[in-house]
Amino acid sequence: MKKTIIALMYDFDKTLCAKDMQEYSFIPSVGMEANEFWQESDNIATKNNMDKILSYMFLMIKAAKDKGFSITRESFMNLGKDVVFLRGVKSWFSRINEYGKSLGVEVEHYILSSGLKEIIEGTKIAKEFKKIYACEFHYNKSGNADWPKQVVNYTTKTQFIFRISKGVLEQLEDKKLNSLINPNERRIPYRNMIYIGDGLTDVPCMKLIKVRGGESIAIYHHDTFDTAKRLFNDGRVGYVCKADYSSGSQLEKVVQLLIHQMALTSQLIDLHDEQAEELA
Numbered sequence: 616m617k618k619t620i621i622a623l624m625y626d627f628d629k630t631l632c633a634k635d636m637q638e639y640s641f642i643p644s645v646g647m648e649a650n651e652f653w654q655e656s657d658n659i660a661t662k663n664n665m666d667k668i669l670s671y672m673f674l675m676i677k678a679a680k681d682k683g684f685s686i687t688r689e690s691f692m693n694l695g696k697d698v699v700f701l702r703g704v705k706s707w708f709s710r711i712n713e714y715g716k717s718l719g720v721e722v723e724h725y726i727l728s729s730g731l732k733e734i735i736e737g738t739k740i741a742k743e744f745k746k747i748y749a750c751e752f753h754y755n756k757s758g759n760a761d762w763p764k765q766v767v768n769y770t771t772k773t774q775f776i777f778r779i780s781k782g783v784l785e786q787l788e789d790k791k792l793n794s795l796i797n798p799n800e801r802r803i804p805y806r807n808m809i810y811i812g813d814g815l816t817d818v819p820c821m822k823l824i825k826v827r828g829g830e831s832i833a834i835y836h837h838d839t840f841d842t843a844k845r846l847f848n849d850g851r852v853g854y855v856c857k858a859d860y861s862s863g864s865q866l867e868k869v870v871q872l873l874i875h876q877m878a879l880t881s882q883l884i885d886l887h888d889e890q891a892e893e894l895a
Contacts, residue, residue, distance in 0.1 A: 626812040627728035695737020703861030
């Protein structure tokens with residue numbers, strides 16, 4: 616019998632931590648306030664008809680140069696140590712993994728973020744993810760960031776859902792990704808996928824997962840309930856939960872129920888397929 620794998624996919628900023636990852640250390644290090652940084656980034660995007668993810672990456676390099684220091688992969692990873700996670704996040708993965716194991720299924724965790732992969736990799740929870748898909752910089756011979764290498768915006772995020780489903784996790788592997796595959800041969804069927812995000816930029820991923828048989832959850836903070844409510848009423852998500860990952864939280868209960876449902880569905884499908892072979 617084929618092993619059942621369930622994928623939990625997360626946005627990062629304001630989903631696992633309370634604010635954008637750049638706001639913890641990087642923005643203060645260049646002498647800017649968060650609102651000032653994001654406003655300037657938006658202005659650059661508007662003036663140049665530019666993708667907003669590219670504009671913030673451009674501004675990070677520019678702001679660092681203006682302050683007379685370079686940014687390296689190592690310095691970005693060090694910034695990850697300052698990220699403060701939401702309640703319960705640090706123990707969340709082991710709890711959910713153990714719950715899945717109790718039902719005979721394997722749970723895998725993935726990041727789909729428009730933030731920086733280098734910062735995420737420097738956090739205490741980086742080891743919990745099978746794959747981290749996020750923006751990355753190219754580094755010159757001196758080791759300094761000089762160009763965006765990978766850009767992940769709210770629509771390009773969806774490509775990683777296809778990769779995860781097919782088991783084609785490496786970004787340079789395109790041939791297999793674009794090849795036709797029997798739904799039964801997918802490593803992780805869409806029905807075994809859960810996407811967790813906090814806002815409108817997660818809509819393409821939320822909708823894609825729901826349309827294809829998986830489930831999406833909108834989490835909210837004290838000032839973002841209206842956004843989560845809109846996502847629910849618009850049919851983008853099936854559930855709305857407070858941004859709390861602690862044991863016994865509403866989010867944990869919903870995710871556990873979904874994992875249980877997916878485990879039972881997989882068992883029934885496997886039983887059906889076995890009987891179909893026997894009776895053919």
